[in-house]
Amino acid sequence: MTKNEMDLLFKQAAQIKKETKAGKYRSDLVGKTLVMIFEKPSLRTRLSFEIGMTQFGGYAVYLAPADIGLGLRESISDTAKVASRMGDCLMARVFSHQTICELAVSSLVPVINGLSDWEHPCQILADLYTIWEIKKELTGLKLTFIGDGENNVCHSLCLAAALWGMKLCVAAPKGYMMKREIITHAKSLVHKTHGQIEETTNPYKAVIGADIVYTDTWVSMGDEGEKEKRTKVFQPYQVDQNLMQLAKPDALFMHDLPAYRGHEVTSEVIDGPQSVVFQQAENRLHVQKALLLRLLMQSH
Secondary structure: OOHHHHHHHHHHHHHHHHHHHOOOOOOOOOOOEEEEEEOOOOOHHHHHHHHHHHHOOOEEEEEOHHHHOEOOOEOHHHHHHHHHHHOOEEEEEOOOHHHHHHHHHHOOOOEEEEEOOOOOHHHHHHHHHHHHHHHOOOOOOEEEEEOOOOOHHHHHHHHHHHHHOOEEEEEOOOOOOOOHHHHHHHHHHHHHHOOEEEEEOOHHHHHOOOOEEEEOOOOOOOOHHHHHHHHHHHHHHOEOHHHHOOOOOOOEEEEOOOOOEOOOEOHHHHOOOOEOHHHHHHHHHHHHHHHHHHHHHHOO
């Protein structure tokens, strides 16, 4: 997506949120069906897409890992061809980004990345919308991500921040920095937007003057075998009140959830006045409704 496309999406999401709060629901997607393919479990992704379709008069079909055995019982290509002949849009939450790419190549309808090992774009659209909703701007703001720089949330934050001309600083231990391909692409974008992308191993340096402090779990799905090692490596990167005090006084704390209090963040911070994690979670619904509207109304 371009910055202008995101800007339009945010404005539509704001209108949809206002309508939803007033108990007004559109019927734009009556007769439309979203096929949801899950290789990984989820709370926010499933709720936001399924409730979003329902509130717009459409329907969502949930396919759990055991239902279709994606790539095992049936090829990814054949699954996409069948599902896209029946449904109006596919959303997939998968382990490998290659799976999303294969679904997109064979699908006749739009395919949404609900999460892959490379990116988590729907989460970051809701995150940026939340910042935009509170701060009334994005360009020029400093966003500091603390923790596992190699994860999908950090990757999508990096690319989105670059598109908006934000200042992104990632503090991660050695060996857990962002993938080079992501950095290279992001840096090609900031030449046009005058943003900044920085990496450091020092969380205290990274958070100075930050408008937003963001963290994520140290042990993502698929990394459970490294839990003990990761807990030890990432302990110096815990977001606590001492760290938050180095950010701007009105800095926001963000986390895409689920959160593990006492690990990547203290209870004092995530349950404190600067935390917007539940507003952030709720906004998944409103932003994804705007996204579904855009994709489904354009594709027919």
